[in-house]
Amino acid sequence: xKRLGAIAAIAALTIGLAGTAISQEVKPISAKDLEAKxxxxxxxxxxxxxxxxWCPPCQAEIPGFIELNKAYKDKGVEIIGVSVDTGGIAAVQxxxxxKQIDYPVFLADSDIAAAYGIRGIPDTRIFAPGGRLHKxxxxxxxxAEFEKDISELxx
Numbered sequence: 781x782k783r784l785g786a787i788a789a790i791a792a793l794t795i796g797l798a799g800t801a802i803s804q805e806v807k808p809i810s811a812k813d814l815e816a817k818x819x820x821x822x823x824x825x826x827x828x829x830x831x832x833x834w835c836p837p838c839q840a841e842i843p844g845f846i847e848l849n850k851a852y853k854d855k856g857v858e859i860i861g862v863s864v865d866t867g868g869i870a871a872v873q874x875x876x877x878x879k880q881i882d883y884p885v886f887l888a889d890s891d892i893a894a895a896y897g898i899r900g901i902p903d904t905r906i907f908a909p910g911g912r913l914h915k916x917x918x919x920x921x922x923x924a925e926f927e928k929d930i931s932e933l934x935x
Contacts, residue, residue: 806873809862809886811895817860819911825933826911827859827926830888830896830903833875834865837920838902842879844923848930849883856909857930861885864893864901908933 809817818826829845831838842861849859860883863872869887876885892898896905904917906929915929 804876804884806863806869806876806885806887808869808889809892810889811891814862814886814892815895818907821858821907821909821911823856823909825857825909825914825930826907827857827930828905828907829859829861830864830892830898830901830905831861832863832865832901833867833872835901839879840920841902841904841923842881844926846880846882847923848926851927852930852934853883856934859883862888862892864888864898906930906933 814828818828827845827848829838829841831841833839845859845861848857853859861881863875863885865872865887872885872887875881896903900918902917902920904921904926905913906915906917906926908914914933917925917929
């Protein structure tokens with residue numbers, strides 16, 4: 781009996797820990813709020829990945845961003861996702877859980893696409909600490925490409 785109890789406790793702890801990594805709440809973000817986040821991100825490089833849940837190339841990039849987040853979140857890099865979906869927060873929240881995204885994800889207000897000149901997705905921006913644009917990647921890119929850009933900023 782004690783052994784079953786210990787196994788159940790470990791399972792509950794494991795499920796609880798796994799759930800915390802992907803349980804962050806998707807929140808709306810405006811162009812003004814995103815601009816403030818970029819400019820106020822002193823001391824860290826910031827990767828902003830604009831995506832949509834229905835976009836296959838966007839979906840293909842997500843595992844790389846998850847790996848990069850694990851490798852660099854304690855080394856001065858923050859990764860955020862900004863969904864340009866129009867289906868509402870619930871759909872994006874379900875997507876985050878399904879894909880087990882462990883970095884913050886926001887739902888773009890209608891002003892983001894115009895403010896950032898987004899004409900297609902994925903569209904990823906890498907900002908140096910303090911908000912200077914280091915690189916813009918329009919379209920799909922492999923994890924190694926993003927890692928190269930991040931490494932340049934960490935030198």
